[in-house]
Amino acid sequence: MASPHLFLCILLVVFGSYLSTISAAGDVTPRPNRAGAAVPLVHRHGPCAKSPSTDKPSSFAEALHRSRVRADYIMSRALRGRGTTTTMEGKYVVTLGLGTPAVEQVLLMDTGSDLSWVQCAPCNSTDCYPQKDPLFDPRKSSTYAPIPCGSNVCKSLQSNHLNNGCSMNGNGTQSQCGYRVEYGGGLKTRGVYSNEALTLAPGEVVKDFHFGCAYKQRGADDKSDGLLGLGGAPQSLPVQTSALYGGSFSYCLPPVSSGTGFLALGAPSNTSDFSFTPMTDFMDDGTSYLVKLTGISVGGKQLRIPRKVFEGGLIVDCGNIISHLPSTPYAKLRSAFRAAMAAYPLIPSDDDDTCYNFTGYSDVTVPKVALTFTGGVTVDLDVPNGVLLDGCLAFTESGSDGYVGFLGNVQMRTLEMLYDARGGGLGFRAGAC
Missing domain, CATH: 2.40.70.10 (Acid Proteases)
Incomplete structure (x- = not known):
């Protein structure tokens, strides 16, 4: 007989497109109708994770240390003008589709970061950390395009201290927008700021999503394929999709040991129960x-x-x-x-x-x-x-x-x-x- 947790995970896959919420008892309760999109959200150590992490969850002492490091970096970032960004400690992930045809990417969700990124091919083990899924290969996508260096989109990175300057293509004739992010926990990522199709749910595609195509990482990683930024700056997913979903979003984080939550873009049509x-x-x-x-x-x-x-x-x-x-x-x-x-x-x-x-x-x-x-x-x-x-x-x-x-x-x-x-x-x- 299938375990209750497995049953919950199967239910979420079946009803996810209808924005359903699954209770601890296994009931499926329709959520308020939305004009936006919703995707399943899980803890990477939880039973519904696409590829459950093989490393052990942090002890309380480890979690407390990392939590304090993250808090210190957020405060220092605000005081010195966004020189770095936060540590990657959230451990809640969503699975989205990137490119055409869409390739699944498991991304760490973070309201303390703005720029989203994934590791991109070609990238060897020296420049990229190991991940369970294949690297995203922009050469296989018909909708991928690097963002030009002189564009307003690229210039917006400079105002947030995320720009790594302009890099030249192999032929040396066309410049591309570079990005660089340094996280408090020691991870550094850099690559090409790019434009791509992002699939949130069946029929819900963001055609011009700006993200970092990462070609070089250093330091610790969180075993995910990349990061999804939900902060308030222009590079974040909610701000980029504000014309579609109004800039509002919500999520529900499930307990580590049970069930699945969700990330939803757009506000419910009825908020009386909030x-x-x-x-x-x-x-x-x-x-x-x-x-x-x-x-x-x-x-x-x-x-x-x-x-x-x-x-x-x-x-x-x-x-x-x-x-x-x-x-x-x-x-x-x-x-x-x-x-x-x-x-x-x-x-x-x-x-x-x-x-x-x-x-x-x-x-x-x-x-x-x-x-x-x-x-x-x-x-x-x-x-x-x-x-x-x-x-x-x-x-x-x-x-x-x-x-x-x-x-x-x-x-x-x-x-x-x-x-x-x-x-x-x-x-x-x-x-x-």
Whole structure:
């Protein structure tokens, strides 16, 4: 008999084109009609991954370290004018078609990046990292074209410090637009900024999608074929397709161990089941999305936290695993959570993390944690998937009170996160995947 997880994966393939959401019980619930397109989204260690990763999921200590590195780089990028971009840590991927005929590409999804790219042939093992799928070969696509160096599209890279200058074709007569991206985790990618057909779903083709055709990579990789940028700058997928889908998009991140979520372009025709909080850009970053947290509750009890300590706001970052809170909110949350979990043994930690040893416990009761945002929007995090990671409270300290924090992808799990470009808000819908 097929496993429940396999059954869920098959259901999503069958109903994916109808924008259906699959619940943990295996039910198929139609989502609000959209004028846009939706594609399945999975965790690369999850059971529905196209090619499940053979490496082990990061431990909490590893995830926390990488999360802090990513947060530091986002802050430094904003302060020094986008010299680098974020680390590749999200681990949620989508499968899209690139070229004509369309070739499947498994791309890491990231709201902290703008420029999308894939590794391109010809590229040997010295210049490109190993990937499970064949490299995208632009020579086999009838719709591929390099972007000219002097074009406005190429000039837009210069304003975002993504341009690597102009490279000459083999005949030395035609210049091409070069790109270069350096990620905080050590990965560097460069190649030709290009134009291609991008297939989102059957019948949903973006004819002139600008992406990086990568010919040289250095440093660590995340085993995907490339990256899909969902930030707010002109190079991102939502901005490039704003004429088609209005610039809005949403996603639902499933728990690692079960089911499939989705990435959808365009806003639902009916948003009555969403709760919205105002959303702005972060500083002059142009990429990151910012919301304001106003309160936290644990086990249904509101914590006594002065609202002024939240003034820095939270960067909504699906590429960051763990949420970061200023010192006072983090300390209050940690204390209340530990009190509610007093029945379970804490694992000693030099970093004062909140991790538990659940060995021998057949039933673990995790308290409900809720976040309240500007406008009185209260979001109940999924329990335990939106609260715990590897048996640890998936929050850490961002810095002093008033400092900018991060809303990580653990806390987003099972929620539909709707980035409403026209309304300037972030919408939350519970139990979406």
